[in-house]
Amino acid sequence: MATIDVIRTRRNIKDFKPDPIYRDELMSWLEAASYAPNHRLNEPWELLFIGPDTRAKLNHKADFGGAPVVLAVLSKHAPTEFERDENVIAASCFVQNFLLAAHEAGAGVRWTSLGVLPRNRQILGIPEDYDVIGVFGVGYPAEVPAAKPRTPIASKITYLS
Numbered sequence: 757m758a759t760i761d762v763i764r765t766r767r768n769i770k771d772f773k774p775d776p777i778y779r780d781e782l783m784s785w786l787e788a789a790s791y792a793p794n795h796r797l798n799e800p801w802e803l804l805f806i807g808p809d810t811r812a813k814l815n816h817k818a819d820f821g822g823a824p825v826v827l828a829v830l831s832k833h834a835p836t837e838f839e840r841d842e843n844v845i846a847a848s849c850f851v852q853n854f855l856l857a858a859h860e861a862g863a864g865v866r867w868t869s870l871g872v873l874p875r876n877r878q879i880l881g882i883p884e885d886y887d888v889i890g891v892f893g894v895g896y897p898a899e900v901p902a903a904k905p906r907t908p909i910a911s912k913i914t915y916l917s
């Protein structure tokens with residue numbers, strides 16, 4: 757697929773087949789994701805692979821759509837608020853790369869923001885100095901939802917003199 761088609765056809769996947777994701781393949785998507793832009797090459801992202809006991813404790817309403825893999829992406833704080841924001845931005849670029857790499861390979865990802873809740877941070881053992889970008893179910897889609905239409909980009913543009 758051309759990059760532009762990978763971008764356009766990626767969807768947030770709600771339900772997964774039980775088929776496993778092979779570790780080497782998953783690692784290849786994560787490795788590719790690490791080519792995301794990041795200031796001073798500080799690579800602020802870190803990953804938590806969430807095993808069955810921890811997953812059960814999170815008690816997600818749909819159990820991540822039955823995804824065979826659940827992982828969290830974290831972003832490390834920084835000495836200043838500005839740099840902390842930069843790290844969150846870079847880690848979000850990492851996530852988008854990961855979503856696209858998985859999608860191109862025929863897999864899919866369900867993004868959940870439950871990692872921001874203090875209870876879930878505690879279950880995941882997130883240190884004080886990390887932001888949770890998201891907790892992600894990863895697997896092969898049982899169903900791919902239709903794309904939700906986007907606002908015409910021209911209406912988002914302001915031209916400065």
Ligand SMILES: Cc1cc2nc3c(=O)[nH]c(=O)nc-3n(C[C@H](O)[C@H](O)[C@H](O)COP(=O)(O)O)c2cc1C
Nearest residue numbers: 766767768769866867868869870889890901903904
């Ligand atoms: C920061 C962030 C948090 C999100 N949190 C959730 C979430 O908690 N639950 C959920 O179902 N989707 C979540 N999503 C996914 C969006 O709902 C989804 O991307 C949006 O509906 C557009 O659908 P698409 O990704 O299929 O184009 C999140 C996305 C982002 C970027």
